[in-house]
Amino acid sequence: MSNLYKPHLLVLPEDEANEQLANGIKLSLNINNRTLIIDKPVKGWMKVVKKYTEQVVAEMRKYPSRIVVLLIDFDCDAKKGDTPEKRFFQVFNEIPDDLKSRTFVLGTLDEPEDLKTKLSMSLENIGETLAEDCPDKPNPLWNDDMLKHNTPELERLLETVKHFLFSK
């Protein structure tokens, strides 16, 4: 009866704000509800990586149709030399080579709450908007300053999930 052998996307959110973004995507009628699974938030990007490497990697090898998104904050401290690119590769380098094609790292610059304030939208509505018109024509919101760094990873993700995640 398990659907885990069918293609599905598992999202590992860093915190509740990212979880609400993901919930918004799941709420979109453009998404096949049951193909999107949102895990419990773990409080911190390093814990996302820890959960991924210690638990999810083994599950991905068990379920070859599982695609994973690590949904983290790129809240980097420039004074310490942190940059979004550096954060990305800190995470990406933890992904085993055989799973790199099925694992994606996405997130907002700073924190989703900042995007919520900037756009005067609920996080759920932001998530729902981001799911609109995908995969063919991602919503212009993806070009926002706080999201546009995701473009290469988003394109790679959409190419991978377009055959099962979307209802249109």
Next chain:
Amino acid sequence: MIQRLYVHNYRCLENFELNLKDLQSALLIGKNGTGKSTISFVLQLFQSIARGINSVKELGNDPLYLLRPKDFYRGRFEEPMRFEIEVLLNNQVYVYVLAFDLPKNFKKLRVIEERLTVSDKPVYNRKEALVTLTRKSTGSNNQEPQFSVDWHLIALPVIQEQSEQDPLHIFRSWLANMIIMSPIPSIIKGVSSEETFEIIRDGSNFADWFTGLLKIYPAAYTTIDNYLREIFPDLLDIQNKTIGENAKSMVIQFEANKVNLKLDFDDLSDGEKCFFLCALVLAANKCYGPIFCFWDEPDNYLSLPEVGHFIMALRRSFRENGQILVTSHNEESIRKFPNENILVLDRKSHLEPTLIRLLSDIPFEGSVADALIRGEIEL
């Protein structure tokens, strides 16, 4: 869509206001005994009236004892018991108000006030026994028609409606078609003897609802089938076989690897029956919605991996049409609602009334689920 529900002097609800304006889906949370079910009883009171029960005595004899003298908050008989519901239908605001008192030496509650307005224009107004209709009289005197109703009868179900466009018809139908559920799957059977759109709280007339829905809206089968097939990939079809005069029986057919299995609906598990209920809710909202649905703990009976999908399927269905209000103690369900859509109920003690506030307006540390488990979310 319900915009506001106001209740005063009824059970644990005193000067209580539930504001649902602009919330297509909302979650009620709170410890046991804080009034979540009482809210559903109030909604069911309105629903029962719209379904034709107009006597105070009958409402008191309802299996849930919806309206009895002991329901005055802490026996405070000197103040009226008041119910108000404000609903947005077809861009018009319907407000229905109903108030009771219990004078000395009365054994039954008495209606002291009742009125229905549509966008601030009265449809009818009642003071004690006297009902005034605001529609023009057909007689020559051009006065508003008036008639008397027994003090212990509610006027809403007995006023004659003039057409399907009559606000009375629109409002009563909407109230009657509300879905208020706290299902008990073990008593939900697959045999129907009637056709209805009026599902009962415990789900026991589910098969009648299935039969009624498909008779009037055959296309509902597609919605039901699409939803269930995602959960049961081996589902082949749902048959509703005639087994006697006016009697039908639901048989569910599964097929996998060219092996066929037919199961009577009654033989499904409790959780599986809940998926069928959900499928009908989605189909009903699509076919004769927008409807309002209250579902008390929809996650009961469901396996953990299904809870999130189940809640989101409901929220998605009501995203653009209708409105759903659910209760839950389940962390997985709670995580599927943003704090702006979660209403927290609380009571300091059995001697104090229910308080309500949006979770997004309550300061707390850490995650909602953790704070709830620690009992830290208090009003």
